[in-house]
Amino acid sequence: MIPAVLPTYNRAPMAFVKGEGSWLTTDDGARYLDLGAGIAVNALGHAHPALVQALTDQAAQLWHVSNLYRIPQQEALAQKLVDATFADTVFFTNSGTEAAELAIKMARKYWYERGTPRGEIIAFEGAFHGRSTGAIAAAGSEKMVKGFGPLMPGFRQLPFGDHDALRAAITTDTCAVIIEPVQGEGGIRVLPDACLKGLRDLCDETGTLLIFDEVQCGMGRTGRLFAHEWAGVTPDIMMVAKGIGGGFPLGAVLATESAAAGMVAGTHGSTYGGNPLGCAVGGAVMDIVGDDAFLAEVARKGALFRQGLEGLVATHPQVFEAVRGTGLMLGLKCRASNADVVKAGYAQHLLTVAAADNVLRLLPALNIPDADIAEALARLDRAASALEKVTGDAA
Incomplete structure (x- = not known):
């Protein structure tokens, strides 16, 4: 049974x-x-006093209201993330998988609004971006996609670290490149700083959006708030989750104003994303990890x-x-x-x-x-x- x-x-x-x-x-x-920390989730360990206090204080006041209304805790955490990063705006999710879905939508909507729709997103072998149908299509590994077809179209996987293949793959239908600065599920593979810089230059040269997946390698994990900071480059869109909630389910998509321009009222939503409980804990995490x-x-x-x-x-x-x-x-x-x-x-x-x-x-x-x-x-x-x-x- x-x-x-x-x-x-x-x-x-x-x-x-x-x-x-x-x-x-x-x-x-x-x-x-x-030594697993819930797979990089419990960034401050178990039962950290500041997180327990933030959760219990908020739980005694208000748990959920939905995104039909302003959520002060959400606005406060978004501002902390904007102040600390490249981003101009933030959308909160419950997980990294949800963040991947929005990142994909945001990149494609960007090109649609420009009047030159592009659909293809380039990803890399060994990647892991979540387990939704969109995220497994992006990663493309047999382990994740077998038995779940037909897959969402519009993704191409390239060998990890093959610069020539990447340059040849970008066409007028390429809307974005998505990459983990450090692959986690793929075997703790660090993309060299020079590669991240070259990728940023290539995307700038071709007008392609650059998406960083920092779900596992972000929130202080590498000794910087986000791993891409070591290379001195920034993405257009970034996925965050795991450590941002310190154990409470929380994720986010961070973006520049330009990359997010197509995401207007009604284009995306989340029932639980950015709820007062999660954002109160996330704010406490940021106060510590962002130092x-x-x-x-x-x-x-x-x-x-x-x-x-x-x-x-x-x-x-x-x-x-x-x-x-x-x-x-x-x-x-x-x-x-x-x-x-x-x-x-x-x-x-x-x-x-x-x-x-x-x-x-x-x-x-x-x-x-x-x-x-x-x-x-x-x-x-x-x-x-x-x-x-x-x-x-x-x-």
């Missing part, structure tokens, strides 16, 4: 009932060190963690091959099966996340203490040793 919860996940056999900082506690009292001193600490902690991971690669060459990533968006390219490494971590009460290309994702809370980084490295070390022993015994 099918279970009450649709079985679209192969869930690990743990159920967590409490979280504090970088730690989770199961229903039987076991404590786990969390330069906080971001500098993320970069420092990322360097500390990476140094330790490089040591693990040297110590366990049968298990690990290389370290990838930037800031606190790190990955271990594995020689052993990454699924086996995840399971070995469970045995050490350590939570990690698998990704494509046999990579182990490490996405801890941005405020993880140095002591927890050291503990994480020790547990990864023990997990790798256990895997080596199993491999040796099998031989």
Whole structure:
């Protein structure tokens, strides 16, 4: 019989009932060190006092009114994002997938309003933009699209990092290029700064809109508020989610006034998007994560963690091959099966996340203490040793 919860996940056999900082506690009292943070969602860890306070204060006042009316909390968070970024305007969603849908619509509407409709959007192999029909069509991987056709037309996927293919692919029907500055699901692949700059130049040269998907790599994850800032370039449209709500479902699309010009009253909507609860929490997240001193600490902690991971690669060459990533968006390219490494971590009460290309994702809370980084490295070390022993015994 099918279970009450649709079985679209192969869930690990743990159920967590409490979280504090970088730690989770199961229903039987076991404590786990969390290096997944809900897949980069719990940017400030579990039960951060400022977020709990913002949520409870707002919950006691007003939860939902709909976007038929002004929402002061939404306006305040939008202004914080506009002040801190390239954007002139913001639309709030409940998720990264919803943000992808709006980004696609916004880019196509831009060209329609200019009187020269363009429909094609160029994406890249290894990308992940969500699981709606539009988002899976953009990514195009067999894993996500098999069995869900016919797919939404108008997308083309190019090899990751192939500049010549990109230049040749842009035509008078290309409305936008969409890319993650750091691929998360695709295996923690960082697009070099020079590539982002070249992409911005190419889009400017051809008049093509540039969409950055910073759902996973944004909100301080790389040591800057948004990952593209390292390259000194800006997009026309940007998708944000995950860390922006610190655990509360929240997403957003940020855009320049020009890119958003076609999105007038009636062209898009969301029943729950930008509700008072979500935006109150998002405002508290921005107050902390948007601080330069906080971001500098993320970069420092990322360097500390990476140094330790490089040591693990040297110590366990049968298990690990290389370290990838930037800031606190790190990955271990594995020689052993990454699924086996995840399971070995469970045995050490350590939570990690698998990704494509046999990579182990490490996405801890941005405020993880140095002591927890050291503990994480020790547990990864023990997990790798256990895997080596199993491999040796099998031989």
